[in-house]
Amino acid sequence: xxxxxxxxxxxxxxKWDKHRFQMKLINPANKRKYKIxxxxxxxxxxxxxxxxAELGYEVESFCYQDSPRRAHSIxxxxxxxxxxxxxxxxxxxWRLFYDTVKGGDxxxxxxxxxxxxxxxxxxxxxxxxxxxxxxxxxxxxLDNRSFGGAQVSRTFYARGQTGQQxxxxxxxxxxxxxxxxxxxxxxxxxMLDLVVVDGHAKGIVVRDMVTGQIRTHSADAVVLATGGYGxxxxxxxxxxxxxxxxxxxxxxxxxxxxxxCYTQIHPTCIPVSGDYQSxxxxxxxxxxxxxxxWVSKKKxxxxxxxxxPEEERDYYLERKYPSFGNLAPRDISSRxxxxxxxxxxxxxxxxxxxxxxxxxxxxxxxxxxxxxxYGNLFHMYEKITGExxxxxxxxxxxxxHYTMGGLWVDYNLMSNLPGLFVAGEANFSDHGANRxxxxxxxxxxxxxxxxLPYTIGDYLSKVxxxxxxxxxxxxxxxxxxxxxKTKRLLGVKGKKTVDEFHxxxxxxxxxxxxMARDEEGLKKALVRIPEIREEFWKNVCVLxxxxxxxxxxxxxxxxxxxxxxxxxxxxDALERRESCGGHFRVEHQTEEGEAKRDDRKFCHVAAxxxxxxxxxxxxxxxxLKYENVTLATRSYK
Amino acid sequence: xxLTLKVWRQKHxxxxxxxxxxxxKDINSHMSFLEMLDVVNxxxxxKGEEPIAFDHDCREGICGxxxxxxxxxxxxxxxxxxxxxxxxxHFKDGDVIYIEPWRARAFPVIKDLIVDxxxxxxxxxxxxxxxxxxxxVPDANAIPIAKPDSxxxxxxxxxxxxxxxxxxxxxxxxxxxxxxxxxxxxLLPQGKIEREQRVLxxxxxxxxxxFGNCTNHFECEAACPKEISVQYIAQMNRExxxxxxxx
Ligand SMILES: Cc1cc2nc3c(=O)[nH]c(=O)nc-3n(C[C@H](O)[C@H](O)[C@H](O)COP(=O)(O)OP(=O)(O)OC[C@H]3O[C@@H](n4cnc5c(N)ncnc54)[C@H](O)[C@@H]3O)c2cc1C
Ligand code: FES
Numbered sequence: 001x002x003x004x005x006x007x008x009x010x011x012x013x014x015k016w017d018k019h020r021f022q023m024k025l026i027n028p029a030n031k032r033k034y035k036i037x038x039x040x041x042x043x044x045x046x047x048x049x050x051x052x053a054e055l056g057y058e059v060e061s062f063c064y065q066d067s068p069r070r071a072h073s074i075x076x077x078x079x080x081x082x083x084x085x086x087x088x089x090x091x092x093x094w095r096l097f098y099d100t101v102k103g104g105d106x107x108x109x110x111x112x113x114x115x116x117x118x119x120x121x122x123x124x125x126x127x128x129x130x131x132x133x134x135x136x137x138x139x140x141x142l143d144n145r146s147f148g149g150a151q152v153s154r155t156f157y158a159r160g161q162t163g164q165q166x167x168x169x170x171x172x173x174x175x176x177x178x179x180x181x182x183x184x185x186x187x188x189x190x191m192l193d194l195v196v197v198d199g200h201a202k203g204i205v206v207r208d209m210v211t212g213q214i215r216t217h218s219a220d221a222v223v224l225a226t227g228g229y230g231x232x233x234x235x236x237x238x239x240x241x242x243x244x245x246x247x248x249x250x251x252x253x254x255x256x257x258x259x260x261c262y263t264q265i266h267p268t269c270i271p272v273s274g275d276y277q278s279x280x281x282x283x284x285x286x287x288x289x290x291x292x293x294w295v296s297k298k299k300x301x302x303x304x305x306x307x308x309p310e311e312e313r314d315y316y317l318e319r320k321y322p323s324f325g326n327l328a329p330r331d332i333s334s335r336x337x338x339x340x341x342x343x344x345x346x347x348x349x350x351x352x353x354x355x356x357x358x359x360x361x362x363x364x365x366x367x368x369x370x371x372x373x374y375g376n377l378f379h380m381y382e383k384i385t386g387e388x389x390x391x392x393x394x395x396x397x398x399x400x401h402y403t404m405g406g407l408w409v410d411y412n413l414m415s416n417l418p419g420l421f422v423a424g425e426a427n428f429s430d431h432g433a434n435r436x437x438x439x440x441x442x443x444x445x446x447x448x449x450x451x452l453p454y455t456i457g458d459y460l461s462k463v464x465x466x467x468x469x470x471x472x473x474x475x476x477x478x479x480x481x482x483x484x485k486t487k488r489l490l491g492v493k494g495k496k497t498v499d500e501f502h503x504x505x506x507x508x509x510x511x512x513x514x515m516a517r518d519e520e521g522l523k524k525a526l527v528r529i530p531e532i533r534e535e536f537w538k539n540v541c542v543l544x545x546x547x548x549x550x551x552x553x554x555x556x557x558x559x560x561x562x563x564x565x566x567x568x569x570x571x572d573a574l575e576r577r578e579s580c581g582g583h584f585r586v587e588h589q590t591e592e593g594e595a596k597r598d599d600r601k602f603c604h605v606a607a608x609x610x611x612x613x614x615x616x617x618x619x620x621x622x623x624l625k626y627e628n629v630t631l632a633t634r635s636y637k
Numbered sequence: 638x639x640l641t642l643k644v645w646r647q648k649h650x651x652x653x654x655x656x657x658x659x660x661x662k663d664i665n666s667h668m669s670f671l672e673m674l675d676v677v678n679x680x681x682x683x684k685g686e687e688p689i690a691f692d693h694d695c696r697e698g699i700c701g702x703x704x705x706x707x708x709x710x711x712x713x714x715x716x717x718x719x720x721x722x723x724x725x726x727h728f729k730d731g732d733v734i735y736i737e738p739w740r741a742r743a744f745p746v747i748k749d750l751i752v753d754x755x756x757x758x759x760x761x762x763x764x765x766x767x768x769x770x771x772x773x774v775p776d777a778n779a780i781p782i783a784k785p786d787s788x789x790x791x792x793x794x795x796x797x798x799x800x801x802x803x804x805x806x807x808x809x810x811x812x813x814x815x816x817x818x819x820x821x822x823x824l825l826p827q828g829k830i831e832r833e834q835r836v837l838x839x840x841x842x843x844x845x846x847x848f849g850n851c852t853n854h855f856e857c858e859a860a861c862p863k864e865i866s867v868q869y870i871a872q873m874n875r876e877x878x879x880x881x882x883x884x
Binding site: 159 | 724764
């Protein structure tokens with residue numbers, strides 16, 4: 001089986017234009033005969049839904065929250081990139097393209113990334129036209145700031161609520177189409193399976209989360225914009241409901257899952273404070289500009305930080321990376337924190353934390369200067385921990401934040417299953433093995449506003465509208481399978497709660513497939529995960545019935561999928577015998593501890609094919625061809 | 638610490654519902670309020686009792702899902718935060734805590750502490766947008782916007798749509814929610830073109846959805862986790878009068 005990325009030929013800068021011209025169109029009067037299902041209402045789903053409905057297609061949309069406005073995109077803080085070059089500091093489409101490919105450690109598809117950079121500017125225009133209140137200068141023009149991995153200021157932002165404002169912009173455009181009757185919205189509805197007819201994606205199975213009704217919906221194309229799978233690790237910065245279910249069920253129906261091991265761990269989050277912890281909160285990376293990171297040289301030191309004298313402190317980043325110090329790149333900082341904690345130097349009750357200390361900066365610049373720069377972050381930290389960071393150092397620890405892996409898609413964002421399109425964090429996307437800050441929002445909106453509206457039309461122009469009906473056997477079978485699975489979950493009547501299993505899985509993934517991975521650990525995980533899964537199906541306790549709002553049942557279904565998917569994640573990590581971006585294999589590092597790629601063997605996308613419940617999945621390759629950039633070692637020295 | 642919880646339990650929309658007492662034992666003061674409920678729920682499941690249903694997702698004060706009346710105050714009595722941002726260190730051993738859903742005619746209870754807030758979505762669908770279709774819009778910097786206007790629009794746009802304003806209001810009015818959106822868009826040149834139709838449509842939908850009138854109690858502002866000012870209600874009233882006069 002060869003995976004054809006369907007990248008158009010011709011020079012990089014002309015591919016998208018040429019492709020747009022070559023794609024087939026559908027007569028405006030005929031568009032309304034086509035129905036498109038969109039699962040997910042985050043930036044990717046809402047922008048696609050609004051744009052496709054405006055074009056005249058009939059759209060059905062689904063989300064698990066009570067309102068499309070609550071999709072997890074709402075939580076993004078920092079900003080969104082675009083190559084506007086408003087500050088006149090040397091940015092260009094080419095530079096944004098290059099930074100993204102390099103940031104991704106040369107594991108992304110060139111043509112996709114170039115297109116992303118090309119459409120980035122139109123996104124900002126669109127958002128402003130919708131009334132998104134981006135930050136402005138006194139002149140009335142838009143303000144920009146800098147972000148990691150770039151030397152230009154290309155990030156647009158709306159205070160610390162950029163994701164919220166972009167999502168509300170898309171949600172409002174989308175709501176307008178709902179009001180006009182062009183979109184039928186199904187909130188509190190969870191997709192539980194994909195329906196495939198003659199090899200084409202033609203519909204989905206859903207559960208109404210209020211009544212428990214399990215039904216099917218048919219369409220001419222299906223879009224999954226269901227977000228990332230960071231919650232496989234139990235603790236992450238993702239919202240509680242984020243899941244892999246939609247993507248994983250599509251995988252089991254034949255869609256390939258690409259690079260599941262590419263996960264991003266953010267170095268500065270508020271550490272876990274106890275077993276009850278339900279999620280982790282991000283603290284902006286910008287804090288590392290003025291904070292110094294340290295731990296006690298003594299193992300298991302329980303003294304309060306103020307009582308640890310200067311000479312007994314280990315400023316380990318400054319020690320190990322004298323040139324970069326506290327501003328070492330994300331992956332290195334995260335891994336170093338883990339190392340010192342594993343060695344027993346961690347701080348706080350749990351021992352899983354390091355200090356981020358502002359004492360020197362406050363001495364040097366004064367408390368007011370620090371307050372002006374970071375006041376809102378200090379306030380947020382204090383609200384959560386009850387500790388005052390002006391008086392004592394912050395405690396931080398890395399946390400799972402974003403997943404670069406996802407369903408495999410070609411240049412048209414269509415998976416190997418015709419008719420199944422995947423957008424936003426759910427696809428394996430444009431970020432290679434590591435995503436740069438402020439690029440996920442850009443990608444989600446690029447996919448939804450400016451890519452899918454064209455590429456779906458091209459696909460639909462080749463299929464007969466309305467050919468799939470929910471009374472077809474494929475729909476009935478898929479539905480029966482879900483009904484049976486739900487019964488099974490409710491029927492176990494065991495002794496352990498769903499969360500207990502999820503936590504156990506999280507521990508295994510975090511321990512063996514987190515910031516540092518090695519063959520031995522991954523093999524252990526591959527033994528342990530099936531054991532947990534087996535116990536889950538024998539001993540999980542899900543109370544209540546299907547015919548009601550049942551949050552335990554919802555969780556159980558998601559965790560059941562994480563328990564299968566976790567294995568795929570570890571398998572992919574095991575097979576990728578190199579380090580790249582967020583995937584760090586201990587066996588493959590340079591002397592300085594940097595990720596060591598193996599371009600000869602691994603300059604490819606790994607796309608996994610499901611082979612049945614008792615067989616190993618098959619690993620396919622899409623070779624990555626770099627025609628416009630030279631593969632180089634990422635250097636931050 | 639040990640606490641006593643008095644929690645609203647209601648099986649479904651038509652069920653009568655009642656307050657049920659639970660003991661929350663060994664609660665750590667670092668827990669968030671929702672984590673405290675998680676612990677209580679894990680206990681209930683172990684005992685074979687159905688857990689308490691409540692809406693939540695982001696758990697960091699931005700998605701607007703969590704919606705608890707805590708001791709009669711939406712999101713609890715700490716100012717400027719949502720229930721998911723409330724921490725147990727604000728309670729003490731032996732406290733009795735009352736937990737109820739939002740109470741409003743327009744927000745019917747679905748189960749336990751979960752209410753149906755889809756009326757908010759329908760208000761937005763009736764006019765809370767700028768009719769800019771994808772593509773064909775001018776460069777983002779083509780129209781400069783005075784910083785004070787853009788800042789004020791952002792203050793209004795900070796609304797998370799949680800419904801605390803409605804829950805706090807003795808009349809269950811949605812004026813702060815609607816006022817914030819109407820004002821945000823009216824303050825920006827992009828939104829000015831449709832301002833009249835927008836305010837008329839949104840106010841009409843608000844009335845049809847059974848929200849009450851505003852009689853200037855200003856409980857909404859006090860309860861708003863994003864501290865959105867009632868000045869936006871005044872601004873909406875001006876928008877409305879202006880639009881109605883033109884009709
Ligand atoms: C704390 C935080 C801060 C971030 N900050 C930034 C930033 O500053 N800049 C940046 O560029 N990126 C940032 N990111 C990343 C970025 O926010 C996400 O990658 C992006 O918003 C994902 O958008 P999406 O549309 O793909 O998915 P989401 O917004 O996650 O939406 C998923 C949708 O799918 C639905 N869904 C999921 N599963 C199902 C199912 N089974 N059935 C039905 N519906 C389902 C959900 O209801 C939801 O509507 C941040 C992420 C986090 C967690
Ligand atoms: S859970 Fe999102 S605001 Fe509370």
